[in-house]
Amino acid sequence: MADAASDHSFKRNLLATLPNLRAFAVSLSGRHDKADDLVQDTILKAWAKQESFEPGTNMKAWLFTILRNEFYSQMRKRGREVQDSDGVFTENLSVHPSQYGALDMQDFRKALDKLPADQREAIILVGASGFAYEEAAEICGCAVGTIKSRVSRARSQLQALLDVTGQGDYGPDAHSAPSTLRSFAS
Amino acid sequence: MTIKPHSDGSRKNQIREEHETISRKLSAFYDSIKEEAIPDRFLDLLEKLDAADHAHQVSAALKGDGNG
Numbered sequence: 001m002a003d004a005a006s007d008h009s010f011k012r013n014l015l016a017t018l019p020n021l022r023a024f025a026v027s028l029s030g031r032h033d034k035a036d037d038l039v040q041d042t043i044l045k046a047w048a049k050q051e052s053f054e055p056g057t058n059m060k061a062w063l064f065t066i067l068r069n070e071f072y073s074q075m076r077k078r079g080r081e082v083q084d085s086d087g088v089f090t091e092n093l094s095v096h097p098s099q100y101g102a103l104d105m106q107d108f109r110k111a112l113d114k115l116p117a118d119q120r121e122a123i124i125l126v127g128a129s130g131f132a133y134e135e136a137a138e139i140c141g142c143a144v145g146t147i148k149s150r151v152s153r154a155r156s157q158l159q160a161l162l163d164v165t166g167q168g169d170y171g172p173d174a175h176s177a178p179s180t181l182r183s184f185a186s
Numbered sequence: 187m188t189i190k191p192h193s194d195g196s197r198k199n200q201i202r203e204e205h206e207t208i209s210r211k212l213s214a215f216y217d218s219i220k221e222e223a224i225p226d227r228f229l230d231l232l233e234k235l236d237a238a239d240h241a242h243q244v245s246a247a248l249k250g251d252g253n254g
Contacts, residue, residue: 011236018228023219036225043228047235105218108211127209128216158208 010050013059014043020129021063027124028071030113038074042067061131065139068121111161115154122150123158 021042025035045066046053053062112120118140125136126147133151137144 008236011232015224015229015232018224019220019222022222022224023216026219027216036227039228040231043231043235104211105215108215112212112215123212124216127212155205155208158212159204162208162211 009055010053014046014063017060017063020060021067024064024124024129025067025071027112027128028068028117028121038067038071041070041074045070058135061135061139064125064129064131068139107162108158111158114161115157119150119154119157122147123154126151 018039022035022039025038025042026032029035029038042063046063049066053059112124115123121140122136125131125139126133131139133144133147137147140147
């Protein structure tokens with residue numbers, strides 16, 4: 001039966017995307033438990049609307065869009081301000097250091113959490129989840145140029161937070177220079 | 187506040203290296219999550235959804251619903 005065959009491939013493709021989807025959920029929400037709930041909700045939603053998915057089109061992007069929309073919709077319902085660049089969920093991080101290995105990884109995670117949500121998701125989608133700029137733009141519902149500028153700002157911000165760059169080249173207004181240094185120097 | 191010397195001293199190369207460092211760290215972070223085992227709850231859920239779908243299809247076919 002044609003239906004049975006396409007069902008299996010839908011399930012198979014969904015399964016194959018899960019590790020990536022889950023990593024995206026963790027990056028968005030900052031917590032493994034919340035991320036897994038989000039993935040569960042996404043699986044249910046995707047399954048319920050599988051008729052609306054056109055076989056042969058970009059299922060990965062389709063699933064990521066569902067998850068992303070679900071994430072923001074849940075945040076709105078909870079009245080959480082996701083754009084807060086202090087990192088709403090920074091104190092609640094429950095990721096397991098051992099799984100990430102070095103302190104390096106923890107530092108990176110913390111830096112990532114400090115980004116505004118739109119920059120964080122942009123650099124994740126393009127730099128880690130494996131999407132092209134155009135695909136990321138569709139997932140986020142914005143222009144390609146917007147994604148590019150968010151990725152670029154995210155990258156600069158991460159560099160500054162992780163002190164990847166030397167600070168001298170960027171002049172006195174460099175956001176990488178902590179204010180304490182200036183007051184100490186004076 | 188040091189500027190690392192590069193073999194050809196070019197600023198472009200420094201920028202590229204900084205980008206690559208961030209890309210590397212980002213990939214390492216993301217990959218470490220991808221490499222975790224998929225929780226059983228997702229596998230179970232998919233099996234249940236699949237089974238429910240097929241049960242529905244079978245009973246629909248038996249009743250002669252749809253195009254039958």
